[in-house]
Amino acid sequence: MILTPLNAVLLGVVLxxxxxxxxxxxxxxxxxxxxxxxxxxKAVVIALVLGGKxxxxxxxxxxxxxxxxxxxxxxxxxxxxxxxxxxxxxxxLDLAKLSSLRG
Amino acid sequence: MEVLYYTLLGLxxxxxxxxxxxxxxxxxxxxxxxxxxxLVTVTLYLLGAHEVAVIELSVGAGLVTVLLVYALSVxxxxxxxxxxxxxxxxxxxxxxxxxxxVIWMAYPLAIxxxxxxxxxxxxxxxxxxxxDVWVQIALIFSGVMGVLGLLSEKVNPQGQETQAHEIxxxxxxxxxxxxxxxxxxxxxxxV
Numbered sequence: 310m311i312l313t314p315l316n317a318v319l320l321g322v323v324l325x326x327x328x329x330x331x332x333x334x335x336x337x338x339x340x341x342x343x344x345x346x347x348x349x350x351k352a353v354v355i356a357l358v359l360g361g362k363x364x365x366x367x368x369x370x371x372x373x374x375x376x377x378x379x380x381x382x383x384x385x386x387x388x389x390x391x392x393x394x395x396x397x398x399x400x401x402l403d404l405a406k407l408s409s410l411r412g
Numbered sequence: 413m414e415v416l417y418y419t420l421l422g423l424x425x426x427x428x429x430x431x432x433x434x435x436x437x438x439x440x441x442x443x444x445x446x447x448x449x450x451l452v453t454v455t456l457y458l459l460g461a462h463e464v465a466v467i468e469l470s471v472g473a474g475l476v477t478v479l480l481v482y483a484l485s486v487x488x489x490x491x492x493x494x495x496x497x498x499x500x501x502x503x504x505x506x507x508x509x510x511x512x513x514v515i516w517m518a519y520p521l522a523i524x525x526x527x528x529x530x531x532x533x534x535x536x537x538x539x540x541x542x543x544d545v546w547v548q549i550a551l552i553f554s555g556v557m558g559v560l561g562l563l564s565e566k567v568n569p570q571g572q573e574t575q576a577h578e579i580x581x582x583x584x585x586x587x588x589x590x591x592x593x594x595x596x597x598x599x600x601x602x603v
Contacts, residue, residue, distance in 0.1 A: 314414045318455065319518055321422020325429055325448075327511045332433035334503035335496035340438055340483060344445055347476060348429045351452045354468065356518070358461040363521050367460055368536035372544060374456075374464045375537070379548045382471050383555040389483040390561035396487040405497060 318359050325352035339392040339402040343385050350381040417458060425451040437489060442480040449473035463533050483562065 329349035336342050354374045361370015396402050425448050432444035449472035456465035496503065537545065 312415055312419075314418050316519075317415045317418035317422060318459065319515070321418065321425060321455065322518075323511050323514050324422060324426035326514060327507050328426055328429040328433060330510055331503055331507045332429075334498055334506065335500060336433070337495075337497060338438070340480070340487070341433075341441065344432060344438075344441055344480065347445055347472070348432065348448060351425075351448060351468075351472065354464070355452060355455055355459075358456055358459050358464060360518075360521065361461075362459055366536075368533045369540075371461045371464045371533045372536045372541045374461065375467055375533075376541075376544045376548060378464070378467055378471055379551050382476060383551045383558065385476055386479060386555045386558035386562065389479055390558045393483055393486050393562055402487065 315359060315363055318355065322352050322356045322359065325349075325355070337404045339395065339404065339407075340389065342404075343388045343392065346388075347381065347385060350377060353377060414458075418455065421451050421455045421458075425455070436494075438484050439481070439489070442477055442484065445480070446473045446477045449476070479559075479562070486562075 325348060329345055329352060332345035332348065333342065336345055354377055357374040357377065358367070358370045361367045361373075364370075392402060395407065399407065401407065428444045428447040428451065432441040432448065435441040435444065449468060453465045453469040453473065456462075456468060
């Protein structure tokens with residue numbers, strides 16, 4: 310495997326994706342899930358810019374990356390607001406306990 | 413040399429992400445996430461995406477970190493249960509499959525870059541992707557509403573209604589008692 314600069318960036322993207330997906334699968338705290346989603350989106354942002362650079366259209370990659378950053382920030386804000394409200398009303402942020410609630 | 417920089421940045425960002433994931437407390441996790449964002453910013457800058465690097469640094473390392481810290485200050489520090497919902501070996505297998513799939517799909521693109529003439533971000537964003545700008549405006553509006561939800565005080569409509577009834581009832585009882593006392597005083601007073 311030839312380690313070119315783009316390959317090195319791809320390696321970082323894959324590592325971030327692996328850590329993010331693993332964290333998403335094993336995490337139970339609502340705020341930590343938001344945090345892990347941020348890690349995943351950072352990997353996606355690098356991948357978009359990398360794809361734009363590799364295909365010779367860096368402007369398109371940057372444009373899509375900016376849109377993803379804005380969307381991800383809004384998702385984080387809304388998810389945090391929901392987590393805060395859940396914590397105030399139910400008293401826990403644990404997914405397993407929230408899933409067992411009835412009524 | 414460039415390969416070394418990218419490799420170190422990728423490994424550093426992955427290490428910070430791993431520490432953010434396994435940390436027992438949420439505040440160190442947030443700070444590690446800011447570290448990931450800073451390293452991602454340097455990577456983006458080296459790739460030539462200067463505008464996105466600035467956005468990532470200001471939004472990812474700044475705004476999101478502040479929001480996370482504020483949310484933690486509101487909800488307090490919970491004890492994090494480390495047991496996962498699905499078995500960890502199964503999660504590891506799924507993640508390994510995803511990583512292999514990404515490498516299999518993206519590796520051919522990364523070894524044969526197609527270096528055409530580059531187009532400026534402003535041209536792409538304002539001419540070809542104008543709809544994205546409108547979507548971003550709508551998303552920012554949604555984000556503002558989310559911030560309002562995050563900053564809102566504790567609201568319990570039933571509790572407020574109950575409190576209002578209690579206050580009204582107690583004031584009525586208090587008023588009746590005051591009237592009775594006034595009548596008694598009037599009766600006791602010599603005319």
